[in-house]
Amino acid sequence: MDYSVLVPFLPRRTEQVLPFAALVEWTGAARLWQGQSLLMEPFQTFSALAGSGFRVPTGLGVTLMPLRHPFEAAHKVKTLAMATGEEVVAGFGPGAKTFQQSLLGAPYRSQLTAVREYMTVVRGLLSGDPVDFDGEYYTCHAGMGPAMSPPVHLGLGVLRPGMARLAGEVADVAITWLTPAAYVDGVVRPALREGASAAGRAVPRITAMVPVALERPDRDVSDFVLASNAAHMQAPHYIDMLGKAGIDFTESDSKSAARLMAESGAFVFGNLDQIVKQLDEYRDAGVDEIVLNLTGVCRLYGASAAMDDLKQILAAVGAEQEGLR
DSSP states (O other): OEEEEEOOSOOSSGGGTHHHHHHHHHSSOOOEEEOOOSSSOHHHHHHHHHHTTOOOOEEEEEEEGGGSOHHHHHHHHHHHHHHHSSOEEEEEEOOOHHHHHHHHSSOOSOHHHHHHHHHHHHHHHHTTSOEEEEOSSOEEEEOOOOOOOSOEEEEEEOOSHHHHHHHHHHOSEEEEESOOHHHIIIIIHHHHHHHHHHHTSOOOEEEEEEEEEEOOTTOOHHHHHHHHHTTGGGSHHHHHHHHHTTOOOTTSOHHHHHHHHHHTTSSEEESHHHHHHHHHHHHHTTOSEEEEEOHHHHHHHOHHHHHHHHHHHHHHHHHHHHHHO
16 A cells, blocks of 8 residues: 655645655655645646656645636646656546535536546546547537656545446546545445446546544644544535444534544544554555545644654554565
């Protein structure tokens, strides 16, 4: 199983991200990830890093479909691979219905149909062949033409079974966020297999974005959970997913809800041995890549503290993997 790093804040300057790119380049971390930002676009941030001398594999997890037509998405992804000279995992997702409403005037009537169309057009364009597609939500009669570049792997943000089945049909990577290992094993993986079998293709890899914090004196896990995921814990699609995972905090106060998240495995917290053990549960659940998400630590204690936790966790999991060889 690979371990990767999430940029734990929304950058305002490229220089802020350089230490995290260096961490990927100088350790066993596989990839540098960033989620959607409405400040600096991840495509430009990663290209700027390459221009600064840090050419590392990158992951976009996930960029939101309403922001751009699939032609522009494919163009940006291809450009990023060419600019960095490294492979890219390009994750896409429809975003919340309120976000769709704000940009498109109305949410997608069918989330799955919109995603299927988007991924179909992006994959077709990245193949280098002309795309001739008329869908309910997206139309494309164009091509980008062939161009040599490192590989681009298409990812899809996955929370619930329906999207997981669709990822099995159309994606190379299923990207989860805030999903406990047991939920990945019991819900996400079977749905991925079902979708892949129906489409006659290989089962996608699983990348899990895992929020984590290292236990230290005077640190309360509930503070980290809320700093990292308070907004997610109020979003209907996350509440539904967590409910399916057996985490029901609808009648709890925020602190109690946050502790329940940690106790149920949605947030990883403890000393190094405990963290390694909890991360191993994701490997046993079939996860191929864990993205270490130190957003909570960064928001409460700053980027340097997040970097310190990352270094220690990466060293610990690296030592364990050496021992398994």
